[in-house]
Structures are given as structure tokens and as C-alpha cells.
Amino acid sequence: xxxxxxxxxxxxxxxxxxxxxxxxxxxxxxxxxxxxxxxxxxxxxxxxxxxxxxxxxxxxxxxxxxxxxxxxxxxxxxxxxxxxxxxxxxxxxxxxxxxxxxxxxxxxxxxxxxxxxxxxxxxxxxxxxxxxxxxxxxxxxxxxxxxxxxxxxxxxxxxxxxxxxxxxxxxxxxxxxxxxxxxxxxxxxxxxxxxxxxxxxxxxxxxxxxxxxxxxxxxxxxxxxxxxxxxxxxxxxxxxxxxxxxxxxxxxxxxxxxxxxxxxxxxxxxxxxxxxxxxxxxxxxxxxxxxxxxxxxxxxxxxxxxxxxxxxxxxxxxxxxxxxxxxxxxxxxxxxxxxxxxxxxxxxxxxxxxxxxxxxxxxxxxxxxxxxxxxxxxxxxxxxxxxxxxxxxxxxxxxxxxxxxxxxxxxxxxxxxxxxxxxxxxxxxxxxxxxxxxxxxxxxxxxxxxxxxxxxxxxxxxxxxxxxxxxxxxxxxxxxxxxxxxxxxxxx
Numbered sequence: 001x002x003x004x005x006x007x008x009x010x011x012x013x014x015x016x017x018x019x020x021x022x023x024x025x026x027x028x029x030x031x032x033x034x035x036x037x038x039x040x041x042x043x044x045x046x047x048x049x050x051x052x053x054x055x056x057x058x059x060x061x062x063x064x065x066x067x068x069x070x071x072x073x074x075x076x077x078x079x080x081x082x083x084x085x086x087x088x089x090x091x092x093x094x095x096x097x098x099x100x101x102x103x104x105x106x107x108x109x110x111x112x113x114x115x116x117x118x119x120x121x122x123x124x125x126x127x128x129x130x131x132x133x134x135x136x137x138x139x140x141x142x143x144x145x146x147x148x149x150x151x152x153x154x155x156x157x158x159x160x161x162x163x164x165x166x167x168x169x170x171x172x173x174x175x176x177x178x179x180x181x182x183x184x185x186x187x188x189x190x191x192x193x194x195x196x197x198x199x200x201x202x203x204x205x206x207x208x209x210x211x212x213x214x215x216x217x218x219x220x221x222x223x224x225x226x227x228x229x230x231x232x233x234x235x236x237x238x239x240x241x242x243x244x245x246x247x248x249x250x251x252x253x254x255x256x257x258x259x260x261x262x263x264x265x266x267x268x269x270x271x272x273x274x275x276x277x278x279x280x281x282x283x284x285x286x287x288x289x290x291x292x293x294x295x296x297x298x299x300x301x302x303x304x305x306x307x308x309x310x311x312x313x314x315x316x317x318x319x320x321x322x323x324x325x326x327x328x329x330x331x332x333x334x335x336x337x338x339x340x341x342x343x344x345x346x347x348x349x350x351x352x353x354x355x356x357x358x359x360x361x362x363x364x365x366x367x368x369x370x371x372x373x374x375x376x377x378x379x380x381x382x383x384x385x386x387x388x389x390x391x392x393x394x395x396x397x398x399x400x401x402x403x404x405x406x407x408x409x410x411x412x413x414x415x416x417x418x419x420x421x422x423x424x425x426x427x428x429x430x431x432x433x434x435x436x437x438x439x440x441x442x443x444x445x446x447x448x449x450x451x452x453x454x455x456x457x458x459x460x461x462x463x464x465x466x467x468x469x470x471x472x473x474x475x476x477x478x479x480x481x482x483x484x485x486x487x488x489x490x491x492x
Contacts, residue, residue, distance in 0.1 A: 004125040004172040007036045009064065013169060017265075017303030019379040021067035021359070031070040032060050035077045040173065043084040045181050046111050050453065052461065053158050053181075056080050057174065058297075059369025061165050062376050067356075068363035079366055083458040090119035101144055108147065109186045117180035125172050131310035134163075137179060139315040150190025152182045153326055156291060157298035159185065160323070161373075164301025167308050192235060192329065193322050199245075200252030207253045208393035209271040209324055215250055216328065217336050222247065226335055228474035234333045247332075254324040256317045263391070264320055265306060266384035269299045270394045272327050273381045277428070278344060279337035279472050284481045285439075286343070286431045289334050290468035293374055295327040300377035303384065335473020344396075350430040355379060361429050368464050371432050378428065435467050439482050443467075446480040 002008040009032045011024045039056040047054055059076050068076075094113070097103040098120040107113040124133045137148050152159045159182040166175035207215075216222055225242035226234060239247045256264045276292040302323060306316055331337075351357070362375040381396075388394050435443070443466035448454045454462050471477040 002033075002169075002171040002173060004122050004176060007033050007040065007171055007173050009033045009036070009061075009169055009171070013065075014307070016168065016307040017380070017384055018065075018164075018168060018300055019376055019383055020065040023067070024064065028064060028068065028070050028073065031073050032064045035060050035073055036174075039077070039084075040087075040177070042087060043081075044087045045114050045177065045184075047083050047085055047461065048457070049111065051111065051155065052457075053155065054080075054084055055369045056084070057165065057177075058161060058373055061169065062369060062372040063363045066359040066363055066372060066376055068372075072363045075364075075366070076369065079460060080368055083368070083461050088115050090115045095119045095123070105144065105147065108151065108183055111184045114180055114184045117183040118176055121176040121179040121183075122173065125176050130166075130172050130175050131308075134175065134179070135310065135312075135315075138182075139311065146194075147187065148179075148182055150187040150194060151185040152190065153193055153322055154185040154187060154189040155181070156294045156330070157323075157326065158294075160298045160305070161294075161301055164298075164304045168301065168304045188236070189326070189329070192240070193325055196248050196252045196325050197322070199248040200255065203249055203252055205249065205253030206255045209254060209267060209327065210274070210393055210395050212250060212253055212328055213271065213275055213331060213336075213339075216332060217338060219243075219246075219250070222332070222336065226332065226473070228335065228471060228476045231471070232333070234335075234471075235329060239332055251325050251328045254321065254328065256321040256324070258313050258317055261306060261313075261317055261320060263388055264324065265299075265302050266381075266388055267391075267393055268302065268320070268324050268327060269296065269377070269381040270385045270388075270396055272296045272299055273378060274395045275331060275337070275339045278339035278341060279334070280340050280343050281472075281475075281478055281481075282340070282343075283483055284478050285434065285484055287435075287467075287469050287472070287478075287481055288374070288428065288431065289337070289472040289477075290370075290470050291330050291334050292472075293370060293468060295330050296377045296381070297370075297373040299323065299327070300373075300380040303380070334471050335477070337473035350433070358429055361433070365429070365432060366436065367432070367467065368460065370464070370468060371429065374428055432467065440466065443480045443482075450479070 001010065009029045011026050011029045013020060013024065036057055039054070043054055043056070045054050046052065056077060059080065060073055063072055063076060094107070094116045098116070107116070121133065136145065138145055138152060139149070159178055162178035162181055163175065165171070166178050221243045222239060225238040227238060230237045272292065272295040276288060276296055279289060279292065280286055302320060305311065305319060358375060362372045365371050385394055385396070389397055440463055444459070444462045447462060447466045451465070454465060457465075466480055469477045469481060
């Protein structure tokens with residue numbers, strides 16, 4: 001078992017609903033532990049001052065959960081090393097000063113203090129344990145905890161992913177990383193969620209994510225407010241500037257109670273997989289939006305968060321409520337793209353197979369981990385959604401699609417509902433593999449020509465930027481993506 005000072009990944013991991021293969025070998029667990037300890041000891045949580053995260057931990061644990069080999073873990077680590085920047089020794093005086101609430105708050109939102117916050121939370125966990133520390137600094141409802149909770153949802157949901165891994169693999173040191181990462185995130189995204197929560201208290205609205213997504217897509221006022229040039233400030237400069245009250249009311253109509261916590265958790269994943277996977281351009285090769293993808297990968301770890309007995313039921317409901325609303329915000333941030341269901345109906349996998357082969361391809365794929373996380377998340381969505389196949393708010397389903405996918409793939413011993421998700425995973429991995437095989441360098445050069453700051457990033461990070469377009473609801477976002485090789489909804 002790991003401690004607040006050492007990472008030791010187990011071979012026995014509790015079943016929570018988040019997908020993992022059944023057999024996790026001791027040799028692979030030891031290699032994962034070695035890599036993650038090296039990553040922690042040597043590299044910062046950010047790879048540069050613009051806030052792009054170090055994804056090594058997420059990548060290694062995703063591959064491990066999918067049954068990756070020690071060699072695949074090594075390959076992933078070596079590929080990522082060139083992109084990282086070194087960690088630094090914490091300032092002992094500052095770490096001590098953080099016991100003073102005022103001094104703790106003075107450094108929030110500043111990445112340069114990450115190592116100091118980590119040392120502080122490492123000490124807190126060593127003294128008080130994970131449950132007491134996390135509850136105090138995230139869920140207690142006090143001023144500091146509320147500030148931290150707002151930051152928890154910033155950074156495109158990386159803190160929930162990190163915290164989810166810490167709970168799933170029972171790693172106190174990783175939990176200290178998650179809290180320190182939260183401390184250095186900005187609070188703007190969470191401030192919007194706070195405004196939505198306030199507005200929701202005076203509203204009777206209560207609707208599903210899919211219905212709210214459709215309402216957002218068809219709202220002409222929202223559509224006029226959203227502009228490609230707003231970029232990452234889409235919410236601030238677009239919707240809040242021109243449609244604030246209506247926007248807060250619509251997004252606040254997603255609500256969660258203890259009675260529907262499990263179903264709503266599955267609904268979050270089903271809905272985000274739907275509008276992310278099908279947000280395509282018929283004339284362009286299939287791609288997945290970078291921001292929307294994080295709704296899926298974060299959502300796949302929510303069953304782990306729900307499983308923690310030391311998080312109160314009230315906090316779990318509030319967390320999921322904020323998560324669903326965050327998903328709608330990210331949908332708006334990308335330009336509210338139209339989900340084209342016909343893409344799923346007509347898609348033909350490059351290499352029809354069962355889950356195991358898809359997992360192998362994901363573990364072997366050379367990137368910074370986003371693909372493996374996404375594949376694991378879609379597998380999790382299949383598990384969670386199976387129980388709710390007949391619910392109207394779970395859109396990814398139909399007898400026609402089940403039959404078509406069964407004819408396309410014919411994997412043995414897989415429930416029909418999982419077959420639908422099985423076709424989504426080939427879409428994901430085929431798209432990523434085609435990018436690496438055909439257009440990676442051309443697209444990387446186009447990204448560097450358009451975004452000058454990309455030129456001082458590592459080559460691999462430039463490839464990440466090209467692999468996953470941003471803001472796919474706008475035609476301009478697809479400027480670097482090649483055309484499909486044949487007309488219509490053809491095989492990739």
C-alpha cells in the first residue's frame with residue numbers, strides 16, 4: 001500500500017464501476033509504481049506556465065488499468081519525459097506559513113507554488129489522514145474549502161481525474177498532488193458554477209443533460225453570443241456577457257438527489273460520450289474535441305468518487321451536480337456542436353475486434369495518454385449505462401444500431417448494449433491511429449504556423465495540439481484536419 005511519502009500501486013483494486021481488466025500483474029504494478037515515483041520526484045505538475053498539465057500519472061494508470069505491459073508503461077514514460085520541466089524543492093518557511101489561512105490563500109492560483117502546496121498537503125495527510133484532509137480542504141463548506149472547490153473544477157477537470165486516481169488506487173501521495181494541483185488552478189470556472197448553483201436555488205427547472213444540450217444548441221440567443229474568437233473565454237465574453245440570466249437558468253436545470261446519484265452518474269457519461277463522439281464535420285476526418293474529451297475522462301472516475309465512504313452523501317450529490325453543469329459549460333465553450341447520429345450508424349471500423357484488441361492498441365499508441373484515458377472512459381460508459389438502456393435520457397442505443405454493430409464487429413460474449421459502445425471505441429482509436437500514420441507532421445506544422453506559442457513547445461506537445469482540435473462547434477477549428485478520402489460517411 002502506498003503512503004503519503006511513497007507510491008505503491010496495488011494489484012488488487014476495488015470494483016467501483018470504473019472499468020479495469022481483471023488481472024493486474026505484480027510486475028506491471030511494480031513498474032507503474034517506479035515510474036510514478038520517478039515522475040513525482042523529478043517533474044512539475046505543469047509542463048509550462050500556460051497551464052498545460054503533466055499527464056504522465058494519468059497515462060500510466062490508464063494503461064495499467066487497461067492491462068498494459070511493463071514495456072508499454074516504459075514506452076509511455078520515455079515519450080513524455082522530453083516535454084516535462086523539473087520540480088523544485090519546497091520552501092520550508094512557506095510550507096509552514098500555509099498553516100495560517102490568510103497566507104494559504106495568498107498563493108492560491110499560482111503554479112509556481114505547487115511544490116509548496118504539495119509539501120503542505122503531504123504533511124497534512126501524514127498527520128490527519130486522507131479523509132480528514134480532503135473533507136477539510138474541499139467539502140467542509142468553510143470559506144477556504146469553497147474557494148478550493150471552485151478551483152477543483154478549473155483546469156478542464158484535471159483535479160477530479162487526479163483525485164479519482166488517488167482514491168481508486170488508494171494512494172495518499174497522489175491525493176496530496178491532487179489537492180496541490182487544485183490549489184494552483186484559477187477559480188473562474190468554479191465561480192461560474194457557483195453562480196449557476198445560486199440561480200438554481202430559485203428555479204424549479206429539472207431536466208436531463210441531453211434535453212439541456214438540445215436546448216442550448218437550438219437557442220438562437222446563445223448561438224449569437226458564441227464566437228470562435230472568444231476561444232477559452234467563450235463563457236465570459238460570450239454567454240455571460242450577452243445571455244447571462246438565461247444561461248445560468250438553463251445550465252442550473254441539471255440537478256442531482258441521493259436517490260438518483262448512480263443513474264445520474266451514468267447519464268453524465270452516456271451524454272458526454274454521445275455529444276463528444278458525434279460532434280463531427282461530414283467533410284472532415286473524424287476527430288474528438290480536446291475540451292469535450294475531458295468531460296468523458298473525468299466522468300469515468302466519478303464512480304470512484306461516489307464509492308468513497310468518507311465523502312458525505314450531500315457532497316457527492318453536489319459534486320455530481322457541478323460535474324454535469326461543467327459538462328454543459330464545456331459543451332458551450334466548444335461552440336455547442338451538433339451531434340450527428342448518422343456518423344455512428346454508418347461508421348465501419350478499420351479492424352473490427354473485441355474490447356481486448358482495442359485496449360492493446362490504446363496501450364501501444366504513442367501520445368501523452370489522452371487516448372488511453374478516453375478508451376477506458378468509453379468502456380466505463382458501457383458498463384454504467386447497461387442498467388439504464390431503456391431510459392429515454394440515455395441516447396446511445398437502438399435496436400438498429402445494436403444489429404448493425406453486431407454485424408460489423410461480432411465480438412463474442414459481449415452484451416448487446418456494450419456493442420454500441422464497442423463501435424465508438426474503434427472510432428476513437430481509428431481516428432487517432434490515422435492521424436499518426438498519415439497527417440501528424442503536416443498538421444503539426446499548420447498548428448505551429450497559426451499559434452506562435454506552439455513553437456516553443458516540445459514536438460510531442462505540438463502533436464497533441466494537432467491531434468485533438470479545440471472548439472469543434474466552429475468551422476474554423478477544423479482548419480488543420482484533412483478532408484475525408486471519399487464522399488459521405490465512409491470508413492476512415
